[in-house]
Amino acid sequence: MTTLTENKQILFDVQSVRKKFPALHQKVNGHPLVYFDNAATSQKPKEVIDALSHFYEKDNANIHRGIHTLAERATAEFEETRKAVQSFIHAPEAEEIIFTSGTTGGINLVAQTYGRKFLKKGDEVILSAMEHHSNIVPWQMICEEKGAKLKVIPITEAGELILKEYKKLLSAKTKIVSIAYVSNTLGTINPVKDIIKLAHEAGAKVLIDAAQAIIHIPINVKELDCDFMAFSGHKMYGPNGMGVLYGKRELLEAMPPYQGGGEMIKEVTFDKTTYNELPYKFEAGTPNIADVVAMKNAIDFVNSLDRNAALIHEHQLLQKTMSGLAGIDGIRLIGTAKHKTGVVSFVSDRIHHFDMGMMLDAKGIAIRTGHHCTEPLMNLLGIEGTNRASFAVYNTEEEVDYFIETVKGIIQKRKK
Amino acid sequence: MNQSINEIQEEIIDEFSMLGGDMESTVFYIMELGNHLPPLDEKYKIPENLVKGCQSKVWLTTSFKEGKIFFLADSNTEVTKGLISMLIRIWNGRTPKEILNSDLYFIEKIGMQRVVGSQRSNGFASMIKQMKLYALGYQQKEKV
Numbered sequence: 257m258t259t260l261t262e263n264k265q266i267l268f269d270v271q272s273v274r275k276k277f278p279a280l281h282q283k284v285n286g287h288p289l290v291y292f293d294n295a296a297t298s299q300k301p302k303e304v305i306d307a308l309s310h311f312y313e314k315d316n317a318n319i320h321r322g323i324h325t326l327a328e329r330a331t332a333e334f335e336e337t338r339k340a341v342q343s344f345i346h347a348p349e350a351e352e353i354i355f356t357s358g359t360t361g362g363i364n365l366v367a368q369t370y371g372r373k374f375l376k377k378g379d380e381v382i383l384s385a386m387e388h389h390s391n392i393v394p395w396q397m398i399c400e401e402k403g404a405k406l407k408v409i410p411i412t413e414a415g416e417l418i419l420k421e422y423k424k425l426l427s428a429k430t431k432i433v434s435i436a437y438v439s440n441t442l443g444t445i446n447p448v449k450d451i452i453k454l455a456h457e458a459g460a461k462v463l464i465d466a467a468q469a470i471i472h473i474p475i476n477v478k479e480l481d482c483d484f485m486a487f488s489g490h491k492m493y494g495p496n497g498m499g500v501l502y503g504k505r506e507l508l509e510a511m512p513p514y515q516g517g518g519e520m521i522k523e524v525t526f527d528k529t530t531y532n533e534l535p536y537k538f539e540a541g542t543p544n545i546a547d548v549v550a551m552k553n554a555i556d557f558v559n560s561l562d563r564n565a566a567l568i569h570e571h572q573l574l575q576k577t578m579s580g581l582a583g584i585d586g587i588r589l590i591g592t593a594k595h596k597t598g599v600v601s602f603v604s605d606r607i608h609h610f611d612m613g614m615m616l617d618a619k620g621i622a623i624r625t626g627h628h629c630t631e632p633l634m635n636l637l638g639i640e641g642t643n644r645a646s647f648a649v650y651n652t653e654e655e656v657d658y659f660i661e662t663v664k665g666i667i668q669k670r671k672k
Numbered sequence: 673m674n675q676s677i678n679e680i681q682e683e684i685i686d687e688f689s690m691l692g693g694d695m696e697s698t699v700f701y702i703m704e705l706g707n708h709l710p711p712l713d714e715k716y717k718i719p720e721n722l723v724k725g726c727q728s729k730v731w732l733t734t735s736f737k738e739g740k741i742f743f744l745a746d747s748n749t750e751v752t753k754g755l756i757s758m759l760i761r762i763w764n765g766r767t768p769k770e771i772l773n774s775d776l777y778f779i780e781k782i783g784m785q786r787v788v789g790s791q792r793s794n795g796f797a798s799m800i801k802q803m804k805l806y807a808l809g810y811q812q813k814e815k816v
């Protein structure tokens with residue numbers, strides 16, 4: 257047993273990772289903060305925070321078309337991040353990386369451009385029962401406009417997609433399949449590679465919502481062969497307000513622009529405007545320059561980790577939490593898929609999640625409570641919401657122990 | 673009913689100050705308050721009785737006897753139930769005029785927003801509004 261722990265420490269030095277995150281080192285309501293709300297947003301390492309202030313202190317200028325030194329520097333740094341993202345997700349070309357405001361921004365972009373151009377009356381868009389509202393509503397909007405239909409892949413009790421049913425839904429009418437790589441409520445890792453292959457055989461294009469996957473799972477868009485992928489910087493140790501949409505070049509070329517404005521044009525007359533090349537065609541207006549620049553530091557941080565060891569570490573936190581909670585009378589786990597990231601949803605038979613969240617906060621523990629923007633999933637499961645603990649690399653087994661003990665204590669106290 | 677509205681508010685302020693700002697004791701104290709509410713019959717737990725603007729479900733119903741309003745309430749969360757129980761403790765058995773003219777200064781004194789957070793604070797404001805609307809309704813009915 258001791259050798260195992262020793263091995264683990266050699267494998268992954270969580271304490272030195274924690275040191276990089278200033279926000280983790282504080283007390284909340286008199287207790288050391290336990291931050292278990294990473295699926296909502298992760299904390300940021302010092303180098304990301306420093307990069308933001310460095311940019312504003314030294315390099316701040318609007319990008320592109322500038323001939324002065326600061327504009328050159330800002331542009332170079334902005335484009336550096338594009339290259340860093342490209343290699344981080346193994347995209348064939350840097351022009352296939354579009355900067356957006358986040359996952360939501362990316363999905364809306366695809367729905368409003370690719371969807372608007374290629375969806376026709378009677379066509380179908382396939383989603384799954386565990387999607388985030390951000391991967392439902394944009395499709396509902398465009399489907400309604402075009403007279404297309406949404407189809408939903410059902411899930412098992414454990415929270416896994418039923419692939420047999422997915423195959424039945426696929427047909428010549430299917431134009432788009434848009435699926436979360438990882439469920440933000442259940443933690444389920446979906447078999448996206450198979451999903452993509454099957455969709456392609458049916459002639460459909462696939463968007464992968466990687467909002468929850470990007471922080472945990474090494475991603476290779478070429479190998480996955482997805483047509484689009486969207487994710488947010490803030491969910492992978494990066495800044496808020498920036499996100500990435502990856503798209504295959506031929507699709508991005510075929511899509512009409514999304515928003516009109518500066519940067520996305522080649523030539524404007526009042527008679528006609530010609531649009532800029534990729535990726536600028538989809539980046540109208542002054543983008544979120546500082547946050548994009550600082551995103552490179554978040555990628556560098558993730559690349560500096562031994563990703564395999566980090567995955568094992570997070571998996572250990574997951575296992576420990578699941579078995580700890582399962583051992584508490586009156587607690588039910590929601591989402592028990594075989595392949596999961598560090599997301600644990602649970603409900604108590606006597607304590608409402610809002611009360612639980614508040615009692616945990618009083619003990620310094622931050623979790624998320626409610627429907628997690630997956631109301632259709634909640635309806636399907638017949639629950640109003642869950643308590644959700646979600647992990648990042650900097651969480652520790654000691655934090656999990658404290659969390660389990662605290663939940664136990666709360667339940668005992670409310671029993672009497 | 674022998675205590676005035678302000679006497680009860682002072683009492684609540686005292687109780688909170690005894691908790692010394694400890695978050696855990698405060699949360700448990702609020703939930704404990706809810707336990708003292710008389711149970712609300714299931715037949716009142718209907719959508720029409722839900723207080724709008726609360727994230728939790730809060731059912732509120734009233735009766736009017738001899739010029740005084742009596743409130744009954746319940747919630748699906750214990751903290752929220754505790755919150756509305758404070759309002760009922762202050763306002764139960766008062767005339768519409770007393771309710772409409774009262775200044776609930778205890779909310780600011782105990783630092784409600786800090787204690788329960790902004791979302792629940794907004795929900796709390798919705799409960800107050802709903803109770804005052806009832807008072808206004810009864811007041812107008814009395815006038816006719």
Ligand SMILES: Cc1ncc(COP(=O)(O)O)c(C=O)c1O
Nearest residue numbers: 358359360388390436440467488
């Ligand atoms: C699976 C999933 N998709 C989309 C989103 C939306 O991300 P954002 O709010 O950063 O656009 C989230 C955020 O919680 C998510 O978990």
